[in-house]
Amino acid sequence: MNNLDEIINHAEQYCSNHGARLTPKRKQVLSSLIQSQKALSAYDLIDLFEKNFGEKIPAMSVYRILEFLEGEHLVHKLNLANKYVACSHITCDHAHGVPQFLICGTCNDVKEITITKSTIDELKENIEDAGFHLVSPQLEMNCICNGCATNAAKHDQK
Incomplete structure (x- = not known):
């Protein structure tokens, strides 16, 4: 069994x-997001x-599937880009901090990181103040990944 199969089985x-069902089309959309190297x-x-x-799928179906997957905490919606990424913690069985996303403005690569609840609480307090x-x-x-930064530096040297 490969890593993708393990992730899908866990999902x-x-x-x-939780009393929900990961239908074949939901699995296919989730698999596409997991295999993608960027937000889609x-x-x-x-x-x-x-x-x-080899199959056409209506936009409304994709949006419903994404809404389901987001509700099950299997994908995240990047609101600024209006794109989606698979949760990097699908196979974890423990609690995580609040997910945050680093998005490369050059290649659209996305990295999910977590910030502690105490940091978010402090931010919330500053917002309320x-x-x-x-x-x-x-x-x-908005960031630039190491690969794009290296390529930009090489290009600037020419």
């Missing part, structure tokens, strides 16, 4: 434990679905 068991939009997933599975209310603790930070 399937996770859903089953619903329309990217539609194209990938047709390429990988400024007269605002935190709606979502998810942060999406």
Whole structure:
């Protein structure tokens, strides 16, 4: 069994434990996100679905599947980019901090990291002191990955 199969089996068991079902199409969309090296939009997933599975899937179906997967904490929506990534902690059985996303502005690579609850609590307090209310603790930070930074430095040297 390869790593993808193990992740999908774990996700399937996770859903089953919560009274939900990871249908074949849901598995295919989740597999596409897991195998992707970058965040994907619903329309990217539609194209990938047709390429990988030889089947057209309506946009509404993809959005419903993504909503389900997000509700089961198997994928995350990157609000600024309106794209989705598979949760990097699908196979973990322990609690994690609040997920945060580092997004390379050059290649769109996404890395999920966690920030401690105490850091988020401090941020929330600062937000409230400024007269605002935190709606979502998810942060999406625009970055440049090491690979793109190295390539940019090489290009600048020429």
